Amino acid sequence: MPFQRNQVDELSSKGEAIVRRAGEIVHKHWDRPKNVQYKGRIDLVTETDTAVEDYLTRELSLLLPKARIVAEESAADVDPGDLAWIIDPLDGTTNFAHGLPHVAVSVGLWGKGRMIMGFIHVPKLNEFFSAVRGRGAFLNGRPITVADAARxxxxxxxxxxxxxxxxxxxxxxxxxxxxxxxxxxxxxxxxxxxxxxxxxxxxxxxxxxxxxxxxxxxxxxxxxxxxxxxxxxxxxxxxxxxxxxxxxxxxxxxxxxxxxxxxxxxxxx
Missing domain, CATH: 3.40.190.80 (D-Maltodextrin-Binding Protein; domain 2)
Known part of the structure; x- marks a missing residue:
């Protein structure tokens, strides 16, 4: 991992706070007119996608200035290089446009060929998932594990x-x-x-x-x-x-x- 433990702790804490605030933007925009535009026949983008991405890009760039930003609405290419924040400002835009709650802000930190940390915030369901490499995964601060199904x-x-x-x-x-x-x-x-x-x-x-x-x-x-x-x-x-x-x-x-x-x-x- 390209960071010391104390650096990871700080990045994780501050990164989580930033992603939670991005979720507040989704909440604020939820009942507004969606102003839907089309990137393709059924591929939508809204003002909320752009607003959340702009906020995340600004705040995460300040948090870790050396990291690239690879974000859905603005990425020139998808190569994260050696260090990058990888951002989906509004995963489930079609759900958002139709008032369905499975909408997430997703942010991951990539470093030297692997994911270092990740946050998935589902604001309308009040669920915040987080993980740091080597430290487990969590939902609203509680440890989570995969299903125990064998069939x-x-x-x-x-x-x-x-x-x-x-x-x-x-x-x-x-x-x-x-x-x-x-x-x-x-x-x-x-x-x-x-x-x-x-x-x-x-x-x-x-x-x-x-x-x-x-x-x-x-x-x-x-x-x-x-x-x-x-x-x-x-x-x-x-x-x-x-x-x-x-x-x-x-x-x-x-x-x-x-x-x-x-x-x-x-x-x-």
Whole structure:
């Protein structure tokens, strides 16, 4: 880790405070007109996305001036380099636009090839998830662990769909059918950061999705691992990275079985 313990303590404490204040912006904007704009056919952006990102960019840059900012609405590229804050100011913008509460502010700190800390704030549900590498994962200050399920049919799994869903149905539908058949059920909350946080705290036994960006997964990736889970590409064995086409996160015990359901073949043989 590129910081001393006391530095990590300070960054974690001040970073959490900044992310909590970003959640207050979401609260303040909740009942306002959303002024929705379109980045794509169903890819939305609102004034709240921009306001939260501007606030986080300013405050996190002051907290750690040497770190790059890789944020959804302003990133020129997705390479975090050696040190970066990775920011999704409003994960679940479509939910926000429709008044659905699964909306998160997600912030992760990347350093020297791995996640160092992560925060996922779901302000409308009053839930704050946090993790620092090597120190465990927490929900509202209480330690969390992944689900103890040993069978796919004893757990609920989450997924999401890319904005290019209409063009990618041939990739999306076969895994969806296999996972639906193998599990107790599938949930689609519309916010990957929330899906990963819920996997970390045991509400979901696992999560998979294709086509995500670093800001979708950075904080949640660390949360799952610090809660005792496993994160890879969807093949179940290849290490996950920001250039991965898809992500698979589970409690660890279910990893091979969920990978096989997603990929449609017996893997690791």
């Amino acid at each position: 796919l049919d004893a757990t609920v799994v989450a997924t999401g769909f890319p904005y290019s869903v209409a063009e990618d149905l041939e990739q999306i539908l076969p895994p969806l059918g296999r996972v639906l058949e193998a599990t107790r059920g599938i949930r689609r909350l519309g916010a990957a950061a929330v899906d990963l946080a819920y996997t970390a705290c045991g509400r979901f036994g696992g999560f998979y999705e294709y086509g995500l960006k670093p800001w979708d997964t950075a904080a949640g990736w660390l949360l799952v691992e610090e809660a005792g889970g496993k994160v890879t590409r969807t093949d179940g064995t290849t290490p996950y990275g920001f250039d991965s086409p898809g992500i698979l996160a589970t409690n660890g015990t279910l990893h091979a079985a969920l990978a096989e359901a997603v990929e449609g073949e017996v893997l690791g043989k």
